[in-house]
């Protein structure tokens with residue numbers, strides 16, 4: 001028997017002798033190979049176990065689980081967990097202490113009464129909070145759940161795994177504590193008011209997966225009203241990484257970006273910011289398509305040209321970027337020979353890179369590769385290091401250039417696990433932020 005997949009069966013079994021054996025026998029009789037068994041919870045009448053089992057394929061998993069369910073007698077299969085589910089069990093993040101408390105002395109130092117002295121120091125000189133608290137190293141990851149990846153408005157709680165994921169990246173790539181903040185309102189007045197009231201615990205605010213158009217007003221107002229860095233990741237983190245990928249592709253293909261015709265499909269949070277960044281960079285012919293009239297108006301107001309049909313945009317553009325959230329929107333027959341295609345929607349792109357390349361594209365990538373993970377960690381690390389009060393266009397441009405400089409010849413962007421890219425983005429942003437503050 002060839003086993004190709006591993007699943008963990010989370011099974012609740014009444015505490016009767018022989019019950020676990022029944023489950024194990026069914027798995028064995030059906031050809032499943034039992035590995036580790038972990039007891040997750042011992043209740044008064046039942047025990048919940050995590051049984052790891054090797055299966056041949058998905059159908060095999062279903063067959064075995066059906067047989068276990070058919071046992072009855074109170075035996076319940078709660079979940080069939082895979083690697084991704086396993087990685088999420090109990091959540092992906094945890095607030096932990098930097099100081100051990102092993103003695104009464106420790107307790108007195110980190111807590112009462114020692115802590116009172118530090119409170120007084122900060123009370124007399126609020127700037128000391130930078131030195132004596134974690135505020136300057138902590139970023140709030142704020143979402144209202146209205147544009148979670150390309151899954152749409154699924155709410156902030158369903159979006160929490162994404163926010164935890166961003167916190168994991170902050171921690172591991174640049175040592176920032178990211179704290180998810182889930183808002184149960186999308187009303188710009190309420191969002192702005194709420195973030196204003198809680199902002200003092202944070203050195204920066206990362207807005208994440210907040211849909212358009214309300215994301216524009218929310219970010220603009222928060223930037224104006226707060227004196228800490230605020231950035232909407234889906235707008236500017238994405239624009240930075242997209243510019244970097246396009247610059248690398250142009251460099252390899254010998255194309256002058258300023259003279260290239262660039263088409264953007266989807267003019268929401270990510271799309272409009274990408275258009276603005278490319279135009280700021282010098283792209284003269286910036287085309288855009290969207291289904292939404294207001295989104296198209298916003299592109300016109302920013303200096304871009306609206307093209308109603310995606311077919312026409314594909315025909316006219318040397319470089320195409322798509323951020324619609326619609327899987328498979330770009331068909332192979334729409335691809336032009338030699339085009340650069342970045343289909344950035346997550347979790348599924350508008351066209352798979354292999355399909356785009358097969359159809360004649362010179363470069364193609366999806367949102368897993370060209371992803372704002374290459375930008376937001378270093379942008380915030382650099383801004384916090386410089387004690388910047390805002391994230392400015394020159395800082396974003398410096399981040400894009402640092403990503404290009406960290407890219408190996410022939411690649412579009414660096415590998416996200418390459419620590420150099422996050423260090424380089426941090427240093428570039430910090431340098432520019434420092435320059436800005438001297439002016």
Ligand SMILES: NC(=O)c1ccc[n+]([C@@H]2O[C@H](COP(=O)([O-])OP(=O)(O)OC[C@H]3O[C@@H](n4cnc5c(N)ncnc54)[C@H](O)[C@@H]3O)[C@@H](O)[C@H]2O)c1
Nearest residue numbers: 149150212266268269270290323324325345346367371372
């Ligand atoms: N790779 C990355 O780093 C990255 C970063 C940000 C966003 N994204 C992806 O981009 C997508 C959009 O995110 P967003 O935050 O901009 O969302 P958004 O809701 O603000 O924007 C989506 C836009 O696409 C438009 N649209 C939808 N269907 C369309 C169609 N058939 N034709 C033309 N336009 C269409 C909508 O009208 C809207 O304006 C998501 O899938 C997200 O995962 C990827």
Ligand SMILES: O=C(O)C[C@H](O)C(=O)O
Nearest residue numbers: 149150209234346371372
């Ligand atoms: O979360 C990601 O993978 C990138 C981006 O922020 C998105 O919303 O798709």
Ligand SMILES: [Mg+2]
Nearest residue numbers: 149208209234
């Ligand atoms: Mg996002």
